[in-house]
Amino acid sequence: QTVVTQEPSFSVSPGGTVTLTCGLSSGSVSTSYHPSWYQQTPGQPPRTLFYNTNIRSSGVPPRFSGSILGNKAALTITGAQADDESDYYCMLYMGGGISVFGGGTKLTVL
Amino acid sequence: QVQLVESGGDMVQPGRSLRLSCAASAFTFSSYVMHWVRQAPGKGLEWVTVISHDGDDKYYADSVKGRFTISRDNSKNTLYLQMNSLRVEDTAVYYCAKVPYSGNYFAAFDIWGQGTMVTVSS
Numbered sequence: 001q002t003v004v005t006q007e008p009s010f011s012v013s014p015g016g017t018v019t020l021t022c023g024l025s026s027g028s029v030s031t032s033y034h035p036s037w038y039q040q041t042p043g044q045p046p047r048t049l050f051y052n053t054n055i056r057s058s059g060v061p062p063r064f065s066g067s068i069l070g071n072k073a074a075l076t077i078t079g080a081q082a083d084d085e086s087d088y089y090c091m092l093y094m095g096g097g098i099s100v101f102g103g104g105t106k107l108t109v110l
Numbered sequence: 111q112v113q114l115v116e117s118g119g120d121m122v123q124p125g126r127s128l129r130l131s132c133a134a135s136a137f138t139f140s141s142y143v144m145h146w147v148r149q150a151p152g153k154g155l156e157w158v159t160v161i162s163h164d165g166d167d168k169y170y171a172d173s174v175k176g177r178f179t180i181s182r183d184n185s186k187n188t189l190y191l192q193m194n195s196l197r198v199e200d201t202a203v204y205y206c207a208k209v210p211y212s213g214n215y216f217a218a219f220d221i222w223g224q225g226t227m228v229t230v231s232s
Contacts, residue, residue: 040155
């Protein structure tokens with residue numbers, strides 16, 4: 001069974017840059033997996049950040065970017081702000097209608 | 111603006127059934143693939159199921175296959191999730207979500223509903 005991997009937690013200083021990754025337990029992530037990224041704060045529904053690797057969803061500030069880095073999908077925040085402190089989830093499309101989420105990364109800004 | 115509103119969440123006993131609804135507005139519902147995603151208390155997101163824009167194609171996570179059925183009524187702009195043989199581990203907030211492109215695009219979401227809570231407990 002394919003597992004989508006994410007760092008369980010990450011910390012960044014205000015104004016700093018952080019890159020969260022999304023990998024596969026077996027194999028490499030490519031654009032063919034249509035990686036997407038979602039942000040969620042406690043008690044709120046998820047908010048879409050990116051789909052198709054790097055297509056920014058409406059209203060997402062430019063300090064967020066999506067890419068493929070090596071064999072993983074990546075979400076980079078440049079100039080982190082306090083309200084970026086959230087849980088971040090990636091999702092990969094496996095084909096045949098099936099999608100799989102990663103376990104999420106809890107980002108702390110301090 | 112584009113809106114998705116879930117309803118139907120409740121507390122039920124194990125083995126019972128429940129039907130969730132997701133009312134869509136401000137977009138051409140019949141043109142878009144729709145998904146259900148769930149989140150157990152304190153846990154991460156889990157993709158549950160997806161339906162094609164015309165309702166012909168449906169796919170399920172292994173954890174719900176054979177118990178849950180996704181459907182849609184394009185004349186009513188409404189998505190459904192019929193949940194049978196509910197288990198304690200089905201306890202979660204259930205979100206419906208729309209894909210960003212019309213046609214048969216299955217791979218991501220752009221708009222999410224607020225979610226509806228399903229609790230399975232004896």
